[in-house]
Amino acid sequence: MAKAPTVEDVARVAAVSRQTVSNVLNTPEIVKPATRERVEQAIAQLGYRPHTAARALRTRRSSTIGVHLDPYAGGISGVVLDRFVHALTDRAGERRMRVLIYAARDPQQEIERMRELTDGGEVDAFVITGTFHGDPRTRWLLERDVPFVSFGRPWGADDVDAPEHLWVDVDGAAGTRAATRFARERAGDRVAFLGWPAGSGTGDDRERGWREAGGPDAVRLTATEDVQEARRAVASAFSMQTPIDAIVCASDTLAIGARLAAAAAGRDDLLVIGFDNTPAAEALGLSSVEQLPEEVADGVLELLMGAGSVVAPRRAAAGSAHVLVTPRLVARA
Incomplete structure (x- = not known):
């Protein structure tokens, strides 16, 4: 069996130091674009895959996003959320992030689940769904400075013009x-x-x-x-x-x-x-x-991570706190 490529192999092919490869993997925003591109090409050429457990120990990050699924209520419209979760998982993987799906019957149970996941260091950020006016989940996350984005507007004073937290929704x-x-x-x-x-x-x-x-x-x-x-x-x-x-x-x-x-x-x-x-x-x-849930997934990751590959706490700011996706009409005869 061929030996798996290492960071040292990537550094040799890209003609950079081992630390530069590490920076591209963990904090790419600090690396010059030309150098970053050269390292990424070497990674692709060698088929290098970072060791997730080792990376978690080194960076104190789990490289995992927790996603809440609404309770199953029957009907036919759950396909939108299914498409969203699939798209989020796929696009997160491209950024070397994983998705952990968890369920909860009500907001209070979800808060307890989020507490367990954050205390155990199992996730770096959350995506919550099914938002509503006065949602206690967003307040809990904001008070603890836990990075999160909601799929859905807050439907209250914390809304489009002066959002308090990051959200993506369909118009x-x-x-x-x-x-x-x-x-x-x-x-x-x-x-x-x-x-x-x-x-x-x-x-x-x-x-x-x-x-x-x-x-x-x-x-x-x-x-x-x-x-x-x-x-x-x-x-x-x-x-x-x-x-x-x-x-x-x-x-x-x-x-x-x-x-x-x-x-x-x-x-x-x-x-x-x-x-x-x-x-x-x-x-x-x-x-x-x-609704174009794939565009919602892109918006969620953009708000959580920007152009980088790590998640960090970020407060909402005017003009950059939300993404409102315009849906398209599919006309059939």
């Missing part, structure tokens, strides 16, 4: 705005919105985009994240002879319910647009807004 209003404009051009001005009950930051944001682009005769329909409830809400609107040219929905789950109600009412031609662009929407031929 839901931009997505439904584009969907509503498309629906008005394709079907007519009476574009209804089927959304969740008021009070959800994400849902309210998506409703805002529809209102900004909708016509004066637009109708707002409400249902929880349930296909059958969405179907009943749309069927009720049809039974009352509510004039509807198209329906923009807050999720693909709601869109599937709307499509079923339209089919039952003999309105197979009704334009229904969902949100999330799940495989279910694609299979049914529904137009949908795609």
Whole structure:
């Protein structure tokens, strides 16, 4: 079996010192670009892989990002988070970072889990999901100066204009705005919105985009994240002879319910647009807004690490504290 390449081998091929190779691996921002490129080429040529355990002892870092997964709640929209975690794992690996996935039933249990992981030195930073107004997880992390980024806005005073912590989110209003404009051009001005009950930051944001682009005769329909409830809400609107040219929905789950109600009412031609662009929407031929979770993953790592390969505590600063990803409308005939 061939001997695995060492740091000394990389240094010899790149014609630099062993310390320079170490700097490229651990603190690349202090190395001149030309030198860093030469070392990286030598690493690629030799197929060198740093020893993770040794690196952790040397740098006192685990090279690991902890990612929280929301509890499984059924439905069809979990694919977005799945794609995000896969993309984050892949892109973190390119930066020589690992991803540790942990679960918790509620915010307090998650705080305890984060405490265990930080006290044990198992992670360098966290990515939290499912943010909400008054989220105690962000306060706990900020008070302990633990690096983190949230997938989702804080939905409160700590928000877009004066963010207190780092976050990446999808611009839901931009997505439904584009969907509503498309629906008005394709079907007519009476574009209804089927959304969740008021009070959800994400849902309210998506409703805002529809209102900004909708016509004066637009109708707002409400249902929880349930296909059958969405179907009943749309069927009720049809039974009352509510004039509807198209329906923009807050999720693909709601869109599937709307499509079923339209089919039952003999309105197979009704334009229904969902949100999330799940495989279910694609299979049914529904137009949908795609969140682009891969771009969210890129934004998370950029905020956590910048151009480097290590994570360090960093406070939010004006203009650099958040990434708002613009989704794209996937139109289907």
